[in-house]
Amino acid sequence: MAELRSFFSHHEDLTQVILYAGIITGLWFAEMMASVESIRNKWKHSVVNTLFIFTALPIQLLLTTFVVLISAWVTAHHWGLITFIPYHYNRWVYYITLFILLDLCEYIYHVTMHKAVPLWKFHLVHHSDLKVDVSTTTREHPCETCIRTCFLMLWVFICGPAIGVLILRQTFQSFSNIVAHTEFRLPERANKIVALVFITPNLHHVHHHYQLPYTDCNYGDVLSIWDRLFGTYGQLSKEETVFGIDTHMDEKLNANFIGAVKIPFQKFERKPHNQDIF
Template identity: 45%
Template sequence: MSYLLENPLILQLIVFASIIIFFWSLELVIFSQDIKSKASHSLLNAKFISLVLPVQMLLSTVVFMVANWTVDQSWGLLHLLPITENKVVYFITAFIAIDFFDYWYHVMMHRVPWFWRFHQIHHSDMEVDISTTVREHPGETAIRVSYLALIVFVLGVPASFLLLKQFIQSFINLTSHSKVKLNPKVDRIVSWVFVTPSTHHIHHHYVLPYTDSNYGDILGIWDRLFGTYTSMEQSSIVHGIDTNMDAEENSDFKNLVTRPFDGERIHSTNPVYANKTSLKSVK
């Protein structure tokens, strides 16, 4: 335990893996899934870890170095506010601020063509479950963690805050991809504050405008504030992206890794490439 507390990144990975194993098993039991097909699907997604983890660990080190520097220099927007002495107020303010920027990061990954090249690998999963969480192209990992380093530099937050925030974020991200969902009545209440599996699965629906909705990372309030929230019947959700609905192609690891660099294989449901239906038509 002493070693884990001194190496928080290792502790985070252990917690992350424990949550995945728990929900993976729960999905298997509740939905009576075929264990061979589920294991095959999960193994495909798990392969991305071998490419993502080195990038994540390297750039996370940079993030923590930036965080420590901002504290030493009292640098960042948060240091301009009279809240640094009150740890509770500081944590809540910093948490909301970073989650706000995380929302816009997700929007950017859909709206900027070059970024979408990498992010669409995550959306190409046609059977979203707990393992989909780790289905991230290393190119997106580099963009995501570099963006975090920039936000940490702008806001000025300590490494200890980042670790706690990452624990919360990991839990929400994992559970939001899980097939295990809340009771609809409970979900309608909780989704006003937090991202839930039901709201996030809509984001994984294969066609616009649903693909470009429900961008929230932890807090669900941003989608409602900025008009990107939508809802639909869970039974009507079809996972994937409509321009890449070939199951065989989307289960080929080599193809998925190289796809962002092949212009002829890049298609998108985002408004840069396709006609966008207004969200107002489905609210």
């Protein structure tokens, strides 16, 4: 057991990749079995999104090395916000507090990617997918992969988590992100209960609606409490939800890997919203 823990501690990114691959593959086949569209169309859509893995993985593996080094440093020097939390030496308090702190940090990161125009240009590649399914999880511009991991370095430095916390956090985060992008939605009654605490596919589908203000709703990563707390919680029925982003609704462009990678370097104007969330 100690050797297994040591292996995952030193191969945190490999752990996440294995988890990602297993869950995504399983859900992809489940979606395919339940889908009314042809296997050929689903395959073409998934291939474009899967190609982003080959740009993201090298960047992720390289930069995560620095995340691990920062984690080791803050732990050795008892650095970070966690040191100001009463009873932080208690394992339960330590893990739960850091999990919540890191989830808040990811909420801040997501809001920043939407509100800062230079960053939004890269993040909109993820939103440009006109059909959200489990493969959309991997649709991330390589520059955003770099930005996201650099933000993670900052959060680790500020909060002070040990590598064990990061492994736990990344495991939950990976599972949550994948499930949130799946085609499957929870029954409304179940969603009302689960969504009180967690981000569900129902909530995240609203975030992928093609128009503001819904695109700027439901930023939560694992927990939905931040959206409720900061007033970014929104609801939209399945019938009203249209995937994509209104500035980039060209099906041919979005269905082309090279075209999608070029999107941030092209001129466009983000359209203002003319409707309210509620």
